Amino acid sequence: MPTTTTGNLFFKRTQVFDKPVVSYNRNRSEYMKKHDEDIEREVRRTMTLLDEMAPLELHHQFRVRLMQRVDREFGEGRKSHFGQRIDFRLAFMGVLLFINFGTAALTIFDGGWQPATATISELLDNQSLDYTSQDLAYYDQTP
């Protein structure tokens, strides 16, 4: 152990400062431990709520209401006329088909309700002529 004044002072100074630092750390770790224990206790109490949940007793009207609902949803439906039951999916499909056919009809038929088959065959003829024309040739056919 150094015996110079400086060394002794240094030693004494650390001795003086050691005690509060050590006691602060000890207090802090005890505080943290208690804090953790409190949190763990709260977590355990919350998780045991499920175990403490008493089973539900059925309402005495439950089955009556259920059978009334079954009669409402299935009882009348069984007796109804086929035409009275509207399934919206079928209706939507019908609308889509109508739009498709309508569009096709507008394309095929002109304003006078004459089928445009002549127009289509002219288009096809023109198409073949176009393909053999000089404009679309890959090479120069002129001798």
Next chain:
Amino acid sequence: MTSKDELFKSLVAEHQEMVINTCYRFVFNREDAEDLAQDVFIELFRSLDQFREEAKLSTWIYRIAVTKSLDHLRRIKRKKRFSSLKRIIGVTDPSEDIAAPGNENPAESMAESERSEILQEALNSLPDSQRAAFLLSKQEGYSQQEIADILKTSVSAVESLVHRAKKNLHTKLYAYYNDR
């Protein structure tokens, strides 16, 4: 009365308690649990003719109960998200401000109610499979094999799901109480 009606009534009598309590474990609310139980039996009536006996009828019924309960919770979550958006833009629902019914010990019931809400929030943050396995394991009347059949998985998978659910719940609750 047809044979289907007779069968349906006997199934309701046999399974109504389990179905309603299964739903109750998920939604923590009596009215919602009863409504869901009704939906389960309506679905059962609708699909009874199509039941192919690949599993036990009871397994099938409880599977419907779990599915309906999870769907209900998803709907509530969407509604909450939408209502918080409404609050942001200044459109509020007056029914949300209705005070809870009075109680003899309001402080105690409020504390328990708050704890229950915290638990519900933590449960709702779990994946569906973990939540279902955990809640079914907490309910009397379900063996591990039955839970595995309901969830269409193995017993070891159920054990793993329950273990992970407990761990995740603990983590979430710990974080919540630590931040408070």
